[in-house]
Amino acid sequence: MKRTFIASLIALAATSFNLSASEMTVNAQADSKAQAQHNLVRESGFKQTEKQLATLKAELVKQRQALQAANDKLAAQFSTNEDELARLEESLRLETGSLGEVFGVVRQNAKELESELKYSVTGAGDQTHTQVVEEIVAATKLPSMPQLTGLWKALEEQIKASGELAQTQIQLVDGEGKQRAESVARLGSFGLIGEQGYLNWNGAKQTATAYQKQPEQGPVVTGLDELRSGSIQNLVVDPSRGVMLEQLALSPTLMDRLQAGGVVGKIILVLLLIGLIIAVVRGVSLSIARQKIRRQLKTPTQPGDNPLGRVLAVYSKEKKQSVEALELRLLEAVVDEQTGLEKGLSMLKLLAALAPMLGLLGTVTGMIETFQVITQFGNGDPKVMAGGISMALVTTVLGLIAAMPLLLAHNILSSQAESIRHILEKQGIGLVAEQAEKEMDAKVTTLGNAA
Known part of the structure; x- marks a missing residue:
C-alpha cells in the first residue's frame, strides 16, 4: 500500500511540473513578441528624428552660406568706403589747405570763450552771442562768415566786460x-x-x-x-x-582754534585765567607793600600798617626783653610776614606745572580719537582725521602758552616777596644788633660805676 501511495504522489508531481513548464514557455513567447513590437516603434521614432535633424542641418548650412555671402559683400563695401573716405579726406585737405588749422584755432578759442561765459562772473549779465559760440563749438565743418563775425563780437564783448x-x-x-x-x-x-x-x-x-x-x-x-x-x-x-576768498573762509579764527581744543583746552584756559587773577592780585599786593615799606624806612620810629611796621611794632613791644628773646620774637614776626607775602604763590606754581600736563592729556586724547577714526573709516581722507589731530596739537599749544606766563609770574612775584623778606630780616637783625649794643653799653657803664 505504501509503495502504491508513493508512486501516485510521484506521478502527480510530474504532471504538475509539466503543466508549469508549458505555461512559462507560452509567457516567454508572448513577452518576446511584445518587446519586438516595442523595438520596432522606437526604431521608427529614431529614423523620424534623424530625418528632422538632417533637414535642420541643411537649413543651417544654407543660412551659414547666406551669411558668409553677406559678410563678404559687406567687407568689400567697407574696403570701398575706406578708399572713398581716404580719397575724400585727401581732397578736403587739399581744398581747405591752411583753413583746417584756422578751424582748429577757432574751435579752441570758442571752447575757451564758452567756458568763460558759463563759469566766469562776466556770464552773469546778458550775453548776445552765446548761441553763435555754442554753434561753432558743436560744428563739424568750417564756420561761416556770420559765425566768425559773431565769435569776434563775443570776444570783443568779453574783453569789454572784463574791464x-x-x-x-x-x-x-x-x-x-x-x-x-x-x-x-x-x-x-x-x-x-x-x-x-x-x-x-x-x-x-x-x-x-x-x-x-x-x-x-x-x-x-x-x-x-x-x-x-x-x-x-x-x-x-x-x-x-x-579761490582766495574760499580759502579765507576755510582759515580758522582764534575762536575756532580754541573750540578745536575740546574740554581739555577749556580747562587749561580756566586754569590760566585763575592763575593770572592770582598773579595780578598778588602783584598788586606786593607792590603796595613795597611802597609802604619805603615810606616806613623814612619814619622808623612810627610803625604803620605794613610788614616792616608790624616788625617794628614787635620790637617796640618786646625791646625790654633780652637779646635772645627779642631775636626770636622778631624772627617770629618775619616768618609771619613771609607767610603773608608768599600767599598764593604755591598755587601759581601748581597751575604752571599742571597746564602742560593737561596739554599732554589732550594730546593723548586727540591721538586716541584719531586712531578710532582710522579704525572706522581708514586713512584715505585726511579731513576725517583732522579733528583728533587738531585737538592733540591745540591742547599742547594751550598747555605751553598757559605754563609760560604763569611760570614767569611766579618767578617775578617770588623775587618780590624774597626782596621784601630780605628787607625785613635786615631790619630785624639791625634792631637786634642795636639792642645788643645798648645792653653791652649798659653793662660797661655798670662795671665802671662798680669799679
Whole structure:
C-alpha cells in the first residue's frame, strides 16, 4: 500500500511540473513578441528624428552660406568706403589747405570763450552771442562768415566786460536757501559785489551766494559810487576769481582754534585765567607793600600798617626783653610776614606745572580719537582725521602758552616777596644788633660805676 501511495504522489508531481513548464514557455513567447513590437516603434521614432535633424542641418548650412555671402559683400563695401573716405579726406585737405588749422584755432578759442561765459562772473549779465559760440563749438565743418563775425563780437564783448564796473541783476541764494533777485555790481571779471560784500558765482546754476567770510575792508555795493568817482584809492580785489576768498573762509579764527581744543583746552584756559587773577592780585599786593615799606624806612620810629611796621611794632613791644628773646620774637614776626607775602604763590606754581600736563592729556586724547577714526573709516581722507589731530596739537599749544606766563609770574612775584623778606630780616637783625649794643653799653657803664 505504501509503495502504491508513493508512486501516485510521484506521478502527480510530474504532471504538475509539466503543466508549469508549458505555461512559462507560452509567457516567454508572448513577452518576446511584445518587446519586438516595442523595438520596432522606437526604431521608427529614431529614423523620424534623424530625418528632422538632417533637414535642420541643411537649413543651417544654407543660412551659414547666406551669411558668409553677406559678410563678404559687406567687407568689400567697407574696403570701398575706406578708399572713398581716404580719397575724400585727401581732397578736403587739399581744398581747405591752411583753413583746417584756422578751424582748429577757432574751435579752441570758442571752447575757451564758452567756458568763460558759463563759469566766469562776466556770464552773469546778458550775453548776445552765446548761441553763435555754442554753434561753432558743436560744428563739424568750417564756420561761416556770420559765425566768425559773431565769435569776434563775443570776444570783443568779453574783453569789454572784463574791464568795466557794471550793474547787473542776478538770483541770490540767502542763508535759508531762498532765491531772490538782487542788483549787484560786477567788478570786471574778478567778482560780484553785493550788499554783503563779495558773492560766490555759480555759473552752472546761474545763482550767487555770499562768502562765509569777507576780507577786511572789503567793498560793498553801496560804496562803489566812490570808486566810480575816483575817491577810493585802495580796493581789495581777488585776482584768483574767488579761490582766495574760499580759502579765507576755510582759515580758522582764534575762536575756532580754541573750540578745536575740546574740554581739555577749556580747562587749561580756566586754569590760566585763575592763575593770572592770582598773579595780578598778588602783584598788586606786593607792590603796595613795597611802597609802604619805603615810606616806613623814612619814619622808623612810627610803625604803620605794613610788614616792616608790624616788625617794628614787635620790637617796640618786646625791646625790654633780652637779646635772645627779642631775636626770636622778631624772627617770629618775619616768618609771619613771609607767610603773608608768599600767599598764593604755591598755587601759581601748581597751575604752571599742571597746564602742560593737561596739554599732554589732550594730546593723548586727540591721538586716541584719531586712531578710532582710522579704525572706522581708514586713512584715505585726511579731513576725517583732522579733528583728533587738531585737538592733540591745540591742547599742547594751550598747555605751553598757559605754563609760560604763569611760570614767569611766579618767578617775578617770588623775587618780590624774597626782596621784601630780605628787607625785613635786615631790619630785624639791625634792631637786634642795636639792642645788643645798648645792653653791652649798659653793662660797661655798670662795671665802671662798680669799679
